Amino acid sequence: MSEYRIERDLLGKLEVPYNAYYGIQTFRAIQNFPLNGFRPIADYPELIESLIQIKKAAAIANYKVGIIDQNKERLITQACDYVLSKEMFDQFPIHSLHGGGGTSANMNANEVIANIANEIGGENLGTYKLVHPNEDVNINQSTNDVYPSACHLAVVKKWPRLKEKLEELIHTIHNKQDEFRNNKKISRTCLQDAVVIDYNDFFSGYSEMIKRSLVRIENAVNALIKLNIGGTIVGDRKTVTDGYIQNFIKEIREITGLNSLSITDNMFDAAQNPDDMANVSAQLNLLARSLVKVSKDIRLMSSGPQTGLGEIIIPEVQPGSSIMPGKVNPVIPEFLIQLCFQVIGKNATVQMLIDHGELELNIYESSLIFNILDQMDLLISGVTVFNTKCFSGIQINKEVNLKNTDTIIPLITELMHKRGYKFANAIFKEAGGNAKLIRKYLNEDI
Secondary structure, X not given: OOOEEEEEEOOEEEEEEOOOOOOHHHHHHHHHOOOOOOOEHHHOHHHHHHHHHHHHHHXXXXXXXXXXXXXXXXXXXXXXXXXXXXXXXXXXXXXXXXXXXXXXXXXXXXXXXXXXXXXXXXXXXXXXXXXXXXXXXXXXXXXXXXXXXXXXXXXXXXXXXXXXXXXXXXXXXXXHHHHOOOOEEEEEEOOEEEEEEEHHHHHHHHHHHHHHXXXXXXXXXXXXXXXXXXXXXOOEOOOOXXXXXXXXXXXXXXXXXXXXXXXXXXXXXXXXOOHHHHHHHHHHHHHHHHHHHHHHHHHHHOOOOOOOXXXXXXXXXXXXXXXXXXXXOOHHHHHHHHHHHHHHHHHHHHHHHXXXXXXXXXXXXXXXXXXXXXXXXXXXXXXXXXXXXXHHHOEEOHHHXXXXXXXXXXXXXXXXXXXXXXXXXXXXXXXXXXXXXHHHHHHOOO
């Protein structure tokens, strides 16, 4: 048996691997866009699943409006179910950032479904006698509505995983607030000593920030429930069969379990302006920048062990030096910081894409979706490890904190509240760093 089969398209004929479920257009994409170590779309299961679910909903809708017969609908839906249940995502080998506004990804899905459908019907791969990728699987659709809609669904599906990890970190921080309540620390402004505060209050700033970020991200993700299915060519509905859109939205809700899905109000806007996707990235970017600050705080507060701040003790997870015995580094906060740097960089790419769409269509949806999914993966990994291997094991160094809180600036500030700024300022000059003298004035009756 030959290792290849011959398939034909607009540009001519091409040898396709004999047992591949994808076809000629997918194989052209493989040749045109070499991976060279980059990730294929097969590495993004939420997107593949969403593409296949859209194709299944479209097939059922097309049958209901009389565009395909019951046998084709049965073969296509069975093929879709087979892809989803068998997780045949290795049949989606094209480069994540393929050119053409997602056409290769859409055709990859069409060809895989068509070939499986034909195989179920007893035909050979690549014949397309029973089900054709374009004429049957893709009918009433185009890349311009299928791909952006799949991108929306992929982000909506992935968000609960990140949300769960953020909620777990919030829970851990709350536990630390309770554990360290009434334990004091020196606060700092401009890295200089300030007033004495409670660890509960200090950590509350972290938990509130993450809660606020969670709400902002969720609001941005919820805006993606609007799909532009039916706006096949740059948002134009003229080529879509009457009743198709209404049937599709009913089916996609049932297939995905996402009952809030709806059709976008303006499909021309959806084709031109993916700012709703970019907003998700922007909110992930803001969270990442805030987590960098938290991680840097933990590194500073745990610095030492003898010449740093040493106010908290974080879990030791691995030796810190190949040459200095006994050295242990804050590798977990540093891991999260670096992952957040990647999130921030990917957001820069996403935002740039908004102003590079031309006229009726922004064709850079691939850069949008894969960078956003990468951002979410990076944050899921970083937040999980930071929570379980660092923050949950934080302890405070009571001796250091007691020493730090019994120092000049906290005492002189307390004196100011008791006897006024002018008096406290004069005593500060007189004391010259002598905390004992300041305590003497604090203990005096006025």
